[in-house]
Amino acid sequence: MKNTCLIAMLMLELPLKCDVLTAKLGIANAWKRLEQGTCTEADRQLLRHEAAEAYLMRQWQDPSYNRAHTRTQKRFPAPYLEE
Numbered sequence: 001m002k003n004t005c006l007i008a009m010l011m012l013e014l015p016l017k018c019d020v021l022t023a024k025l026g027i028a029n030a031w032k033r034l035e036q037g038t039c040t041e042a043d044r045q046l047l048r049h050e051a052a053e054a055y056l057m058r059q060w061q062d063p064s065y066n067r068a069h070t071r072t073q074k075r076f077p078a079p080y081l082e083e
Contacts, residue, residue, distance in 0.1 A: 026081030042079040049076045 030043040039047075049072055056068040072078075 024081070030081055042081060045076070045079045046081065049073075049078045052076045 027046065030039070030046050033039045033043050034047060052072040052075065053065070053068045056071055057064070060068070062068075069078075
């Protein structure tokens with residue numbers, strides 16, 4: 001996943017910082033369960049969290065993940081997902 005992130009950032013001419021965009025196994029598994037229709041409440045919570053982050057980044061016209069994540073955590077906290 002880090003290679004995919006690096007390639008995308010180079011193509012978009014973004015600063016080479018990939019830490020917040022690096023996929024985690026627990027998140028990947030949650031998305032897989034959502035796709036297969038076997039999701040848990042934590043998976044749905046993750047989906048609400050991710051949607052809220054994306055919404056704030058669009059609304060603010062600000063690509064700052066950290067700012068959107070901090071605000072989102074207050075209303076839709078990201079669940080702990082086992083690896």
